Amino acid sequence: MQHPHLSRRAFLKGSVAAGIGITIAPLGSRAFAALFESRVTATPEPWASPGGARFRIDAFSKVCGGKVFARDIRARDMPGWPRQQGHAMLLKANRADHAYQGFELSSLDESLHPDRIVTAADLERDGIAFPDSHGPDPLLPQGKTPLYIGHPVAILIWHDFARYRAAKNALKFRDDLIRYGAATGEVERPPYGSFRYVRVGGDTPFAPDEFSSLKDSDLFPAIKNRRPVWPDDPSLNGDVGERGLYHAQRMAEQLEQPPENWEVFQARYTTPYIEPGALEPDNGNGWFDADSGELHFVVATQCPQEAARETALMLEGSRFAVRHLNVHPGYTVGYGSKDHNIFVYYAALAAMYGDGHPIRLANDRFEQFQSGIKRHPFDMDYRLAVDRDSLKFQIFRAHLDVNGGGRANYSASVAAVGATAAQSVYYLPRSDLATTAYPSRAVEAGSMRGYGTLQTMAATEMMVDELAERLGVDPFALRRANLLEAGMKNTQGAIPGGAIRVGEILDKAERHPLWQERHERRDARQAEDPDHLYGTGFAISQKDFGTGAEAPMASVEIDAAGRIRLRQIAIDMGTGAATSQAMNVLEVLGRPADDIKTGETDWSELALETSGNPYTMSQDEQDRLSQTPRWTPRLASPSSASNSAYYASHATREAARLVFRHGLWPAALSIWRQGIYGGQANPYVIRLEDARWVEGHLTANGMTPLSLATLAAKAHELGLITGASVHAFNRWSWASAEFALGEERSRLPLDAVAVKYGDGADDDKRRLMSSHGYHLLDRQAMRYPDVQLNNAHVTYYSPVATLVDLRVSKGSGEVEILEHYSWVECGKPIVSELVMGQLEGGVAMGIGHALLEHMPLYEDGPGNGSWNFNRYQVPLARHCAVWKQGGEILPPLSETDPAKGMGEVVMIPVVGAIVNALAHATGQRFRDLPVTPERIQEALHG
Amino acid sequence: MRRLLLGALLLAPTLAVQAADDETLIEQGRYLARAADCAACHTAEGGAPFAGGRPIESPFGTIYGTNITPDPQHGIGDYSRDDFYHALTEGETPSGRQLYPAMPYTSYHLMRREDSDAIYAYLNSLEPIARSAPETRLSFPYNQRWGVALWNLVYADALQPEDAASHSPAWQRGQYLVEAMGHCGECHTPRGWTGAMDLDHHLEGGMLAGYLAPSLKAEALAERGWTRDDLARFLRDGMSPQGSMFNEMFPVMHLSTQHLEDDDLAAMATYLLGDSPPEARRIDAHPLEELGDSARRGRQGYLDTCAGCHGIEGQGKPQVAVAMEGNTTLRLEAPDNLLKVMLNGIAAQDFPGFARMQEMPGFASKLSDAELADLSNYLRETWGGRAGDVSPEDVAALREESGHATP
Amino acid sequence: MAELPTRSLSLTINGEAIGPVDVPEDLMMIDFLHEYQGLTGSRLGCGQGICRACVVILDHDDGTSEEMRICITGAHFFNGKRIRTIEGHAERDAAGDIVALNPIQQKFIDHFAFQCSYCAPGFVNAATVLVERLQRDPLAAGELEGAIEQALGEHICRCTGYVRYYQATRAVIEELGLAKEG
Structure with missing residues (x-):
């Protein structure tokens, strides 16, 4: 098969969006301030001080109902839109084994019939080019079999709310609206992606690999009869694929006939089909103004750039003659489910067919279950060989089948990321990880918190715990014997970034009373309470953050009064990105940003262009393209993959540093040197590295502390750099280039920089500010990370460990979490409260994954439109040991540690810890998640 | 009479497998224990299986299901097969103590010996739980041994099922x-x-x-x-x-x-x-125009408080709330069950597989007697084929019985 | 356009008299607030009375108040009644800018209680109802956690682990002296 788009979020292509101009203006932006009673980040008292954040930057609006989600927007809120809001719904087929033969709305009162019905025939006739990456058949044509349960067949549109509501009520839950023809069986299709990662390490973990993805290549199968097929007779003399397979076969043989002193563990693990359950269901609201050819579109998305570009491409060349697209991304929440989401395009289409009316397509919760992106169920066959004497792992073989559901979303990438994460915190001298994402008739699965790693790493921790029991060794001892330490290679042959502090966490966890006293506590409680079984379990994981093609952008500007304005491309998905980005400025500029605009997408000052695919381009292609001075491998990345703390912060901090280094610092020197003989500075030696902010004032080497306002005024007066706009690119390593800043030439970890000079800048400098008010610098000696680093698949890790104490009802099989405690290492946290909040929320979501949440995949599953939170149990407070939980953030090694992403890893160890605690309580190993009361009853009582 | 009955029942196919091996017998016993719903009284909410302790409210006081795990001291560990059968069918323990008639031995006395033995085998395969169930506290005279004996006299050998011989x-x-x-x-x-x-x-x-x-x-x-x-x-x-x-x-x-x-x-x-069942009665919904005044008033109450779950036209919502159309409770002659459900609500329920019914809130504190009367008249007239004759006083009486204050 | 049966509705929202306005007789209250009043702070989460993102406070004449799930309660249920929504708690100046939050709102932000905040209106309203109840009728300190569990236990939050909501609510009640020691 073709070299696939295999890395995370590899599916974004191209950059120039059609002939349709695009403007993206977030709803929180100033242009819209007048719309809302109070701006989202306006607070009556300061939200932060030099001491830290007192509350979220957007806390006031959130707690007063003023935060505007995309869902809240109606036509009347939008300047220039007609006031009457129209509404739409999708009509869906909930059988995927018969041909679709049209629909029947005759049960609907005549007066409630839709004002407009859009079907596949309309899209065909009107030249709509639905995004390929979400195709085929956005609306199913008659005669075809639905690809999945819940496949839309029509968009129904009403021009007013009252009729829409009445009609939708009448149409809901009916199974007689769709006509079916002949039984066809499920539509059969080839896998969405299939990959294999083989590594044979050298003599030591530090020696060069014999074979690995990074050194050699990932492996790709042929596809026959919709299954991956690998060469039968691979050899060391063949091509890279054959060589890799040769090693894989050697491993397989050895696992079959292991040396005497090996224990070979084998188990199969399965994971549930999970609804992300973001409380704001998918929605969009658009108005197509045929007179001006403008489509105005409010949408809930984690990736406004992609959504805008793909919408433009979809409509280009259609009969609608769209000339301009105004996209307004609202605040939203998604846990990944609003990234690369097909819903956006249905909503845009609904607007196009609104016949002049603004049309809103907004899922209710039943519809969200029916069509929203799910977490992939994994079916995992694990084998792990360990040397009984040394306790060292020898070979790890994991073969994964991933169910991607009815539409190709990120399934291939999720399968790949899951496989490359399976090693968790362990060093594995040899490994063979094969993974295939299959289509099915289930509602599509895509990006969701954990992104495959939750599935594989939780299983790894269940395996290691069980293996320790089988070997009769302490599970901590087995873990310690196999830790991936700094400088060792991961299963792709790449060396993870920085220090690895997993051992420290293990030490802390092992000493914790929950672990130390686990047997005594269990036995004592069970003696007192014959109705329950008690147990304690532990697990640890470390997870990547980022996508291997991160492209953050930020600008920092300071006015003459010292107010700091920050623009960020990142969207705040509720986690606190706006707050933490604003706080990022504090260390460099002495106070947090006063004004922040997240989701900013107009970066015209940087004049960047892009082409090619950062994940799949050849080195030659990259070398050639990077000769173009404004080229970048990727313009923007979505807000996902736990990427704000590290990658978005990188841009914010680099921009702030430029303003400091070339604006505030020379301004300070100028003030300190005022007077004869160099003023107060003269008797001392002043060094840049000694610059310190103290209570919002800058000092160094004993100089008079200067307020930011003083410095800003001076920097402006002198025409120094008072603003910087930057773009960076990261492929498991930062791109860097040399930039001339005044007299200096510096290599910066950025690939585009534009600066602004202060009010007092002379005419020469003013003339330079010709790129939308900025002076766009010309980079030199551009270095992009080698494309081969794509095969590293991950180099950034944050570890988390969790201890869980629980009890099981002997009668009902219900599990009650009694207490839990976690450790997280995330470098230097930007705002500790936000990190702890993520941890607590992640643990809750992990509890759901381990114990509560599941649905059937197919006919009785969410695609049938009858699912809501009453059937699908998300964790409530009572499931989370809300009063009896704790956690801690490891102190950073120094204040120079980077902040690391941890939004996903926090939910992983708790899953393994729960299952391991259940083994401690019941003596049974559960390998199928969630561990429901029924499964426990089955295990306890047969 | 009793002898005759058992003779009739002997015609029925045997449920327990004769001379089964232990495993099969235990499995059989598990099935029969479920058929006999032993857990209903002998397993407490959230408690170990069959360890007793579930409170059974009776007009005479609270009776606690006993521990029937194989613990010799607190359970039935010392029971022989005969003892067990005797207790099950006669309501008397090996020590001669009379069981409270909450134990349905008046029904179980029809149980075949081999089925009792299978249940016995199953219960003895369980984990013994060394704990006594809480003590049952009844009012006089049922808290007296003679009272129980007397009570049991009234009960003894009473059930006389119909002769089975002529049936399928x-x-x-x-x-x-x-x-x-x-x-x-x-x-x-x-x-x-x-x-x-x-x-x-x-x-x-x-x-x-x-x-x-x-x-x-x-x-x-x-x-x-x-x-x-x-x-x-x-x-x-x-x-x-x-x-x-x-x-x-x-x-x-x-x-x-x-x-x-x-x-x-x-x-x-x-x-x-029956082998020839009577035809089920179909009731078509009565249109609003044909309803009485109270019921017509109740329509808006239905839209305000019920339709969100039961549907505007009473069609119900799958996995959320049952349909009113065709609902059996609306058809009962007495409105009491309906009114009590409306007053008290129903807790959320998990049904087999992935089926659910959502919690139904009680409306005792939200709706007045008159509103509830109108509402029940609307429901019963529209979908129950009943007259709209529920009065606010009827509601008040049930409200008081259920211990709810007037809102 | 179809004639859908309507009915006149008057009520008080956040102290302001609304109506009479003709709205469909089977309109749910959440749709009335969202589509007819432009008040979108009460969130539609499940639409089925489960998640409680939509709850508002219904004020009774006797000074008591209760939570109402407006996604399953008809608008006309509230005819002649008084409700408070999330938009109505904070004290505002003449320009509409927030001057002070209610104690629950303040503690929620101090504790970083919510993340995306979609569920926050429900939590604010439920905790406010609890605090107001305890102001009329304080409880023993030992009953505090149970009372919070009772008040907030059915509310769904998908971002947080509920910890900060619970701790913040406890802090408000303790600081107001509504949980008596001993």
Whole structure:
């Protein structure tokens, strides 16, 4: 098969969006301030001080109902839109084994019939080019079999709310609206992606690999009869694929006939089909103004750039003659489910067919279950060989089948990321990880918190715990014997970034009373309470953050009064990105940003262009393209993959540093040197590295502390750099280039920089500010990370460990979490409260994954439109040991540690810890998640 | 009489497998213990299986299910097979103590010896739990040994099921499951002042924890819309087009009927509705214009407080709330069950598989007597085929009985 | 355009008299607030009375108040009644800018209680109802956690682990002296 788009979020292509101009203006932006009673980040008292954040930057609006989600927007809120809001719904087929033969709305009162019905025939006739990456058949044509349960067949549109509501009520839950023809069986299709990662390490973990993805290549199968097929007779003399397979076969043989002193563990693990359950269901609201050819579109998305570009491409060349697209991304929440989401395009289409009316397509919760992106169920066959004497792992073989559901979303990438994460915190001298994402008739699965790693790493921790029991060794001892330490290679042959502090966490966890006293506590409680079984379990994981093609952008500007304005491309998905980005400025500029605009997408000052695919381009292609001075491998990345703390912060901090280094610092020197003989500075030696902010004032080497306002005024007066706009690119390593800043030439970890000079800048400098008010610098000696680093698949890790104490009802099989405690290492946290909040929320979501949440995949599953939170149990407070939980953030090694992403890893160890605690309580190993009361009853009582 | 009965029942197919090996016997016992719904009283909420402790409210006080795990001191570890059979069918322990008649030995006395032995084998395979159930506290005279003895005198050997001989094998098996194992009559038969079943009105409906356990007679079931298929489905799934189980019937499904074989459930339905069942009555919804004043007033109340879950046209919502159209509770002659549900609500319920019913809130604190009367008249007239004759006073009486204040 | 049966509705929202206005007789209250009043702070989460993102406070004449799930309660249920929504708690100046939050709102932000905040209106309203109840009728300190569990236990939050909501609510009640020691 073709070299696939295999890395995370590899599916974004191209950059120039059609002939349709695009403007993206977030709803929180100033242009819209007048719309809302109070701006989202306006607070009556300061939200932060030099001491830290007192509350979220957007806390006031959130707690007063003023935060505007995309869902809240109606036509009347939008300047220039007609006031009457129209509404739409999708009509869906909930059988995927018969041909679709049209629909029947005759049960609907005549007066409630839709004002407009859009079907596949309309899209065909009107030249709509639905995004390929979400195709085929956005609306199913008659005669075809639905690809999945819940496949839309029509968009129904009403021009007013009252009729829409009445009609939708009448149409809901009916199974007689769709006509079916002949039984066809499920539509059969080839896998969405299939990959294999083989590594044979050298003599030591530090020696060069014999074979690995990074050194050699990932492996790709042929596809026959919709299954991956690998060469039968691979050899060391063949091509890279054959060589890799040769090693894989050697491993397989050895696992079959292991040396005497090996224990070979084998188990199969399965994971549930999970609804992300973001409380704001998918929605969009658009108005197509045929007179001006403008489509105005409010949408809930984690990736406004992609959504805008793909919408433009979809409509280009259609009969609608769209000339301009105004996209307004609202605040939203998604846990990944609003990234690369097909819903956006249905909503845009609904607007196009609104016949002049603004049309809103907004899922209710039943519809969200029916069509929203799910977490992939994994079916995992694990084998792990360990040397009984040394306790060292020898070979790890994991073969994964991933169910991607009815539409190709990120399934291939999720399968790949899951496989490359399976090693968790362990060093594995040899490994063979094969993974295939299959289509099915289930509602599509895509990006969701954990992104495959939750599935594989939780299983790894269940395996290691069980293996320790089988070997009769302490599970901590087995873990310690196999830790991936700094400088060792991961299963792709790449060396993870920085220090690895997993051992420290293990030490802390092992000493914790929950672990130390686990047997005594269990036995004592069970003696007192014959109705329950008690147990304690532990697990640890470390997870990547980022996508291997991160492209953050930020600008920092300071006015003459010292107010700091920050623009960020990142969207705040509720986690606190706006707050933490604003706080990022504090260390460099002495106070947090006063004004922040997240989701900013107009970066015209940087004049960047892009082409090619950062994940799949050849080195030659990259070398050639990077000769173009404004080229970048990727313009923007979505807000996902736990990427704000590290990658978005990188841009914010680099921009702030430029303003400091070339604006505030020379301004300070100028003030300190005022007077004869160099003023107060003269008797001392002043060094840049000694610059310190103290209570919002800058000092160094004993100089008079200067307020930011003083410095800003001076920097402006002198025409120094008072603003910087930057773009960076990261492929498991930062791109860097040399930039001339005044007299200096510096290599910066950025690939585009534009600066602004202060009010007092002379005419020469003013003339330079010709790129939308900025002076766009010309980079030199551009270095992009080698494309081969794509095969590293991950180099950034944050570890988390969790201890869980629980009890099981002997009668009902219900599990009650009694207490839990976690450790997280995330470098230097930007705002500790936000990190702890993520941890607590992640643990809750992990509890759901381990114990509560599941649905059937197919006919009785969410695609049938009858699912809501009453059937699908998300964790409530009572499931989370809300009063009896704790956690801690490891102190950073120094204040120079980077902040690391941890939004996903926090939910992983708790899953393994729960299952391991259940083994401690019941003596049974559960390998199928969630561990429901029924499964426990089955295990306890047969 | 008793001898004759057993003779009749012997015609029914044998449920327990003779001379089965232990494993099979235990499995058989597990099934039969479910059919007999032992857990209903002997497993406390969240407690170890069969370790006792579930409180059973009776008009005479609270009776606690006993520990029937194989613990020798607190359970039945010292019971022989004979002892167990004797206790099950005669209500007397090996030590000669009389069991409270909350133990349905008046029904179980129809149980075959081999089935008792299988249950015995199953219970003895369980983990022994060394704990006594809480002490039962009854009012005078039932807290006296002689009182219990007297009580039991009234009970003894009373149930006289219909002669099975002329019926189909399914009917016969259904009779055994309904009368002996499932002891359905214990709740669905009215009781006199002694607490004993009024056997002249066997299965004609009894009061239980404030609710009517409605009549299971064939004509009454058909009148309320039941078919054999729906009834069997109701027992298995806990829900059917006629509604969903609530109150004391819900745990019966949860612990017992959902685990029974489809054939057995069909047999129970056959027994209850007869080999030639009466036709189920269909009731078409009455249009609003034809309703009485109270019911018409109730329409807006329905839209305000009910339609969000039960649907604007009473169509219900899958997995959320049952349809009003075709609902069996609306068809009961007395409005009491309906009113009590409206006053008290129903907790969220998990049904077998992935089926659910959402919590129904009680409206005692939200709606006045008049509003509830109007609402119930709307429901009963529109979908129940009943007259709209519920008065605010009727509601007030039930409100008081249920211990709710007026809003 | 179809004639859908309507009915006149008057009520008080956040102290302001609304109506009479003709709205469909089967309109749910959440749709009335969202589509007819432009008040979108009460969130539609499940639409089925489960998640409680939509709850508002219904004020009774006797000074008591209760939570109402407006996604399953008809608009006309509130005819002649008084409700408070999330938009109505904070004290505002003449320009509409927030001057002070209610104690629950303040503690929620101090504790970083919510993340995306979609569920926050429900939590604010439920905790406010609890605090107001305890102001009329304080409880023993030992009953505090149970009372919070009772008040907030059915509310769904998908971002947080509920910890900060619970701790913040406890802090408000303790600081107001509504949980008596001993």
